[in-house]
Amino acid sequence: MEHVDGNALAGPLAEFFSFDVTMAVAKCEGCGSIAELARAMVYASDAGTVVRCGSCGQVLMTLVESEDRAWIRFTGMGAIEVARTSAAG
């Protein structure tokens, strides 16, 4: 199968990255619990934000922000489930 370059992601990911992150559902790769991110434990400090599983405490994701850049990493979660914002497709 032919592949195309990453510019082809603009369409599908525009929808994905417009979701309300607190409503997203993720599975913890540590304990397997499936929960809305709103139920996670968030440890926020000037160094960065660490999101931990509400059931087992494993790190699910991290967010680091500098003055001009930001880094997000989905460390300990599997697929993320989001509600579709459009009925199309």
Added chain:
Amino acid sequence: MSFITRGFSGRSRERDERLPPGQTLVHDFPVLSAGPTPDIDTADWEFTIRTESGSQSWNWDEFMALEIDEVSTDIHCVTHWSKLGTSWRGVSIDTLFEHVETGYDYVMAHSYGGYTTNVPLDELRGGKAWVAFEFDGEPLEPEHGGPARLLVPHLYFWKSAKWVRGLEMMPTDEPGFWEQNGYHLHGDPWKEERYW
């Protein structure tokens, strides 16, 4: 102004030469954590160095029987604060490595609670780093990493792992927790090695 006396705390138009670029002097001790503060009783505490050939461990009493250094040093956090002339007591990494042989050049520090950070071995040896258990004449408080934390004052303070429980020798430099998530692999405050 040609000199600054110890304990000088007034405002000066001249920048304090002990402050690395982009840093601001603070007098409190801000707390930065990536998770809950672990509650570790010194009776349960253990410190282990793992190498390619085995491991060496000390319990709290054995650790306290090692040679203890008094350390006065400046510390620099990547979040732009520095503290000058902080005082600590701890065991030098040089003292610990008198009991350990390794051919590996890199270290991953591991903490209770799962935090990790990487430092080259030659930046821990030679009087540059300690496992510290006292700050300002008092046992190190849990929120600041007690019972014991790594103290690597010449690097940004995220390298001074709180609640440290051991060092793992590695053949190559691998990123620790913050280093995987945007922070610099090395972290020299004088070169402003803050992020990738």
